[in-house]
Amino acid sequence: MNVNLKWKGTLAALAILCMAPVPGARAQAAATAGPVKIAIINMRNAIIATAEGKQAQAQLQSQFAPRQADLQNTQKQIEDLQRRMSEGARTLSDDEKGKMQREGELLTRRLQRNNDDLNEELNAAQGEVVDGIGRKLLDVLDRYSRENGYTIVLDTSAQGSPVVYGSSSSDITADIVRLYDQAYPVKAGAAAPAAKPATPAPAKKTTP
Numbered sequence: 243m244n245v246n247l248k249w250k251g252t253l254a255a256l257a258i259l260c261m262a263p264v265p266g267a268r269a270q271a272a273a274t275a276g277p278v279k280i281a282i283i284n285m286r287n288a289i290i291a292t293a294e295g296k297q298a299q300a301q302l303q304s305q306f307a308p309r310q311a312d313l314q315n316t317q318k319q320i321e322d323l324q325r326r327m328s329e330g331a332r333t334l335s336d337d338e339k340g341k342m343q344r345e346g347e348l349l350t351r352r353l354q355r356n357n358d359d360l361n362e363e364l365n366a367a368q369g370e371v372v373d374g375i376g377r378k379l380l381d382v383l384d385r386y387s388r389e390n391g392y393t394i395v396l397d398t399s400a401q402g403s404p405v406v407y408g409s410s411s412s413d414i415t416a417d418i419v420r421l422y423d424q425a426y427p428v429k430a431g432a433a434a435p436a437a438k439p440a441t442p443a444p445a446k447k448t449t450p
Contacts, residue, residue, distance in 0.1 A: 278393045281414045283383065286399035289375050291419045293428045298371040302364070309360050316353045320346060375422075382422045386414065 289295050323346045327339065334342070387395055395414070398405045 279391050280394045280396065281387070281390075281392045281412050282396050282398050282405055283413070283418060284399045284415045285376065285379070285397045288379060288415050288419050288422075289372055291415075292375060292379070292426075293423045294426055295371070295375055297428050298375070302367055302371070305367075306360065306364055309356070313353060313356055313360065316349055316356070320349050320353065323349070378426060379418065379422055382425055383414075383418055386418060386421060 290299070323342055327334070327342050327346075330338070383395060386392075392414075396405050397403060398413075
């Protein structure tokens with residue numbers, strides 16, 4: 243699911259939560275007067291890496307595959323029409339050229355409309371996946387941080403993240419993914435992980 247998963251809006255909201263001190267950590271730090279313990283996590287990668295996230299990506303790919311194939315077929319029709327118009331530039335009559343031009347414009351509008359509709363629905367479906375997994379992931383992160391004494395956890399995938407450098411020893415992404423999968427195992431026989439559906443190609447204009 244490229245899961246490039248277009249999830250910036252939801253991830254941004256989750257990032258705000260991740261950048262805040264772990265609940266209760268401020269009081270704990272003050273009570274112990276110990277050093278502040280900071281960890282980093284890549285929330286985007288964590289969501290995608292969970293078994294539930296991989297399953298969701300595979301399901302989305304299967305769900306939207308027929309419509310993506312239809313878009314590709316329409317794009318091919320436009321390209322074939324453009325080729326025919328180019329090859330027949332000197333032999334086609336004005337009526338034939340006009341008919342082909344109108345057909346190309348109709349196909350282009352249909353491609354653009356269907357492409358926009360698909361992207362809108364795909365973004366909404368991906369947003370639901372991120373929101374559902376992300377909120378449960380934050381619960382796992384909260385428990386983990388409390389148990390391991392982390393005062394602050396920063397999200398390195400957040401836009402404008404303040405993290406310039408973080409050692410691998412402070413990265414808890416893999417640990418959180420492992421704990422998430424233990425807490426929320428996927429059902430047996432779930433679909434195998436798959437890549438995120440490719441973004442449909444933009445419509446091309448026909449030229450006589």
